[in-house]
Amino acid sequence: PALSFAQDKKVTIRIASAFEQTTDMMQAAKRFADLVKERSQDNIEVKLFAGGQMGGEKDIVEALKLGELEMGVLGTYPIVSLTPKYSFFDAPFVFRDKEHVYKAWSGKLGDEVRDNFKKNHGIRAIGMMGRGYRHITSNTPINSVDDLKGMKIRMGQSKPFIDAFSATGAVVVPIALPELFTSLKLGVVSASDGPFDQIASFKLQEAQKYIALTGHLYATSLWLMNDRFYEGLSAKQKEVVNQAAKEALAYGDELAAASEKALGEKLQQAGMQFTKPDYAAFMAKAKPAADKLFSEQWSVTTADEIANIR
Amino acid sequence: MAGPYVLILLGLFIIAVPVAFALGGTAILITILERGFPFNAAFMVQKAVSGIDNFMLLSVPFFIYAGKVMNVGGITTRIYDFAKSLVGTLRGGLAQVNVVASVIFAGMTGTAVSEAAGLGTVVIKSMREEGYEEDFAVAVVAASSTIGPIIPPSVPLVIYALMANVSVGGILVAGLVPGLLMGAALMVWIAMIARRKNLPRGPEFSAKRVWTTFRHGFLPLLTPALLIGGIISGVFTPTEAAAVAALYATFLSVFIYRAVTWRGLIEIARSTVVDTGVIMLVVSMAMIYGYLVTRAGLTDAMVMWMANISTNPLIIGLIIIGFLLIVGCFLEATAAIIILTPVLLPIMQTSGLDPMHMGVIIVLTMMIGLLTPPFGMVLFVLNRISGVPLYKIIIAVAPFIIPLLVVTILLLFVPRLVLFLPELVM
Amino acid sequence: MQRFNRSLDILAALLFAAALTLVNIQIVCRFILSISVPWTEEVSRLVFIWLAFLGAALGAREGSLIVIDTLPEVVGPRWDAVMGPIVRLVSLAVIVFLFVGSIPLVNSVWPTTLSTVEWISNGWAYLAFTTSYGLMAIYAATPLVRDITRVIARMH
Numbered sequence: 008p009a010l011s012f013a014q015d016k017k018v019t020i021r022i023a024s025a026f027e028q029t030t031d032m033m034q035a036a037k038r039f040a041d042l043v044k045e046r047s048q049d050n051i052e053v054k055l056f057a058g059g060q061m062g063g064e065k066d067i068v069e070a071l072k073l074g075e076l077e078m079g080v081l082g083t084y085p086i087v088s089l090t091p092k093y094s095f096f097d098a099p100f101v102f103r104d105k106e107h108v109y110k111a112w113s114g115k116l117g118d119e120v121r122d123n124f125k126k127n128h129g130i131r132a133i134g135m136m137g138r139g140y141r142h143i144t145s146n147t148p149i150n151s152v153d154d155l156k157g158m159k160i161r162m163g164q165s166k167p168f169i170d171a172f173s174a175t176g177a178v179v180v181p182i183a184l185p186e187l188f189t190s191l192k193l194g195v196v197s198a199s200d201g202p203f204d205q206i207a208s209f210k211l212q213e214a215q216k217y218i219a220l221t222g223h224l225y226a227t228s229l230w231l232m233n234d235r236f237y238e239g240l241s242a243k244q245k246e247v248v249n250q251a252a253k254e255a256l257a258y259g260d261e262l263a264a265a266s267e268k269a270l271g272e273k274l275q276q277a278g279m280q281f282t283k284p285d286y287a288a289f290m291a292k293a294k295p296a297a298d299k300l301f302s303e304q305w306s307v308t309t310a311d312e313i314a315n316i317r
Numbered sequence: 318m319a320g321p322y323v324l325i326l327l328g329l330f331i332i333a334v335p336v337a338f339a340l341g342g343t344a345i346l347i348t349i350l351e352r353g354f355p356f357n358a359a360f361m362v363q364k365a366v367s368g369i370d371n372f373m374l375l376s377v378p379f380f381i382y383a384g385k386v387m388n389v390g391g392i393t394t395r396i397y398d399f400a401k402s403l404v405g406t407l408r409g410g411l412a413q414v415n416v417v418a419s420v421i422f423a424g425m426t427g428t429a430v431s432e433a434a435g436l437g438t439v440v441i442k443s444m445r446e447e448g449y450e451e452d453f454a455v456a457v458v459a460a461s462s463t464i465g466p467i468i469p470p471s472v473p474l475v476i477y478a479l480m481a482n483v484s485v486g487g488i489l490v491a492g493l494v495p496g497l498l499m500g501a502a503l504m505v506w507i508a509m510i511a512r513r514k515n516l517p518r519g520p521e522f523s524a525k526r527v528w529t530t531f532r533h534g535f536l537p538l539l540t541p542a543l544l545i546g547g548i549i550s551g552v553f554t555p556t557e558a559a560a561v562a563a564l565y566a567t568f569l570s571v572f573i574y575r576a577v578t579w580r581g582l583i584e585i586a587r588s589t590v591v592d593t594g595v596i597m598l599v600v601s602m603a604m605i606y607g608y609l610v611t612r613a614g615l616t617d618a619m620v621m622w623m624a625n626i627s628t629n630p631l632i633i634g635l636i637i638i639g640f641l642l643i644v645g646c647f648l649e650a651t652a653a654i655i656i657l658t659p660v661l662l663p664i665m666q667t668s669g670l671d672p673m674h675m676g677v678i679i680v681l682t683m684m685i686g687l688l689t690p691p692f693g694m695v696l697f698v699l700n701r702i703s704g705v706p707l708y709k710i711i712i713a714v715a716p717f718i719i720p721l722l723v724v725t726i727l728l729l730f731v732p733r734l735v736l737f738l739p740e741l742v743m
Numbered sequence: 744m745q746r747f748n749r750s751l752d753i754l755a756a757l758l759f760a761a762a763l764t765l766v767n768i769q770i771v772c773r774f775i776l777s778i779s780v781p782w783t784e785e786v787s788r789l790v791f792i793w794l795a796f797l798g799a800a801l802g803a804r805e806g807s808l809i810v811i812d813t814l815p816e817v818v819g820p821r822w823d824a825v826m827g828p829i830v831r832l833v834s835l836a837v838i839v840f841l842f843v844g845s846i847p848l849v850n851s852v853w854p855t856t857l858s859t860v861e862w863i864s865n866g867w868a869y870l871a872f873t874t875s876y877g878l879m880a881i882y883a884a885t886p887l888v889r890d891i892t893r894v895i896a897r898m899h
């Protein structure tokens with residue numbers, strides 16, 4: 008049945024992201040925009056601001072809280088900043104694989120995060136889409152966790168990552184992303200971590216030789232919306248937004264899976280050699296750091312509870 | 318729709334409201350027009366703080382500080398003497414000396430103003446003594462001071478890198494060849510003037526004197542090598558290199574040359590903080606203004622408008638240069654880079670111009686703006702140092718803009734001159 | 744007031760020294776000692792924010808903020824007599840507006856902390872803004888009060 012929007016006030020959804028328009032995440036956001044526009048018969052307009060035009064992740068989260076922006080396409084940073092007790096969602100060596108992350112997100116722990124976002128920050132989590140597994144790039148091959156010892160590895164400003172990688176014996180160095188390539192190329196640091204899309208978009212294949220396929224976290228993208236804006240929509244508008252988001256996120260997941268495969272091949276063709284060290288050994292080395300975080304910061308759950316999500 | 322954004326800002330600029338508050342005031346007025354009064358200003362404060370929350374910006378106070386310490390540490394004189402032993406013998410020797418000294422000093426200082434203020438005093442005094450026309454001397458100092466922020470270290474290039482999200486290390490190295498080209502162009506230009514005006518020659522060239530002055534200047538001359546060498550060998554990041562340079566300058570002038578007291582050092586640190594704060598105040602307010610401009614879709618509109626004029630990157634490049642030359646007449650250089658880079662960046666990207674390549678060109682164009690009236694910081698500084706009336710300086714400087722513009726356009730047409738070095742070493 | 748200003752000057756120099764020390768510690772730890780010091784980057788950014796905003800306030804105090812003063816230069820001293828108070832009033836309005844706007848932000852962010860140092864609140868960054876704008880309000884209001892007293896004196 009054709010919906011009629013004649014009585015509904017026209018609205019604009021501004022979507023901001025720190026990611027470039029060419030990424031899978033923003034391509035999926037573009038799909039969302041097209042679907043919403045078409046199905047609402049131009050009653051809902053969607054404007055995309057990609058590539059950090061509206062600022063970094065921190066700025067976008069703040070803007071969403073204040074209602075400055077209607078929607079954001081982000082990484083997992085919002086969980087770290089808004090609900091630090093749940094920042095295991097953005098921690099390495101905690102989840103087994105992609106399915107494990109998705110199960111946790113759609114289950115009880117994810118519900119708690121979504122409630123927290125809504126009640127304490129006025130932000131509605133629309134959904135999650137995949138980005139790809141995070142791996143380690145390096146100058147010398149990493150065949151086992153012991154090869155990381157003493158290696159200078161670039162990390163973002165994230166405590167779980169810093170603690171976990173410090174526990175493996177690596178020297179953790181904080182460096183901003185725009186300086187990542189030159190720092191690796193010139194040898195300020197000799198390793199980094201990230202999903203294939205980051206490795207390829209920063210051209211790390213020209214600075215590094217090896218990728219250790221650790222997959223220490225399946226990186227995801229969160230789609231968030233200002234809750235008051237959402238609640239102000241008419242029932243029909245909500246329906247259009249929800250359905251479009253669902254379809255666009257599924258489309259984004261397909262894109263991410265396809266490009267993870269394609270980018271892996273591209274990086275190999277560019278001369279990067281893949282190693283596949285034993286993942287269990289990494290988890291074992293990182294366990295003391297994770298245990299400490301579970302007891303001090305992530306007190307809402309336990310390592311066992313997460314491990315038992317199947 | 319763009320009307321209020323531009324008109325309110327220009328109005329506040331013209332009546333001489335400080336640039337930062339003009340930007341903030343425009344942002345506030347526009348938001349009141351859109352949402353009514355009062356509104357929640359938290360997003361503005363959030364933008365202002367996060368706009369300067371960047372590790373790479375730490376290099377700004379370090380570069381400013383190093384230049385200041387070198388100036389009071391008597392290091393300028395040592396460099397001047399060394400340059401004199403190299404090219405003093407040419408016709409119009411002291412003018413050529415000034416250019417060479419500027420190129421060397423550029424490897425230690427991050428702003429044109431500190432370059433003009435530091436070398437200016439030494440050069441103008443010595444050119445007066447040897448009978449050069451005063452306004453010619455001042456003009457040469459002014460023109461060569463623009464080399465300072467092109468050769469690394471450079472405050473404006475760091476600021477540009479922040480606004481355009483390009484690698485700081487990359488753009489600093491990219492400035493080296495263009496800076497040397499500017500020096501060469503100015504030397505050719507001076508040689509032509511020297512022949513026409515029949516300017517005096519200095520004493521004959523002496524290898525021994527080169528060696529003596531080189532030894533005297535050796536430690537300060539190490540600074541650029543330390544900076545660039547440290548960056549490209551991977552010992553430190555560009556920001557860390559700035560901190561090392563600052564530490565090294567302190568070490569030289571306090572312990573080796575004993576030219577600065579601890580009390581003096583505190584004053585230099587304090588004035589460094591003020592200089593940094595004054596720039597960052599503009600950065601932070603420009604972030605608010607820029608956010609509102611983008612949010613209103615004006616940046617996109619501007620890009621479309623430019624794309625309608627031409628899609629040829631060279632023509633777009635020339636339009637940008639021409640536009641910035643006009644802007645440079647009226648606006649302070651750093652402020653202009655801060656305000657305009659976010660608008661120019663998408664235009665460059667859609668027309669296929671490399672943001673790092675254009676960064677050097679944009680900064681160079683804005684440095685020419687330091688020499689153009691009515692608002693030219695270098696003109697003001699030299700007026701204060703030399704006592705030569707402003708209008709005389711303006712007339713004498715004007716011809717020197719020609720070789721600098723020639724270099725700018727050459728760089729636009731031959732991107733390799735800018736990009737070759739960073740691609741080679743990085 | 745003089746003593747207060749002098750201590751701000753010293754604080755500025757100390758902040759610079761702190762930034763310089765932190766960044767050099769970072770080099771030594773990474774390059775020479777090869778040990779992780781993940782907190783230097785985040786802490787030096789916070790120091791920089793304070794350095795910059797305090798510097799801005801000191802710049803406002805000594806009248807060295809970036810201004811396009813072509814028109815005042817052309818018009819001469821008559822300019823300041825007529826337009827000076829208006830310009831100062833505009834600046835003060837902007838400063839006070841943002842000062843007030845920053846206070847709830849400091850409060851709302853205060854419970855969160857830096858990611859690498861858990862005993863430092865993220866609110867400190869915004870507090871630098873509040874402090875700076877508070878100081879600038881004082882420095883901008885002082886000559887304005889002088890303007891007003893002059894006008895009142897003339898009316899009497």
Ligand code: NA
Pocket residue numbers: 422423424425426427428464465466467468469470471
């Ligand atoms: Na320089």
Ligand code: NA
Pocket residue numbers: 645646647648685686687688689690691692693694
């Ligand atoms: Na000018």
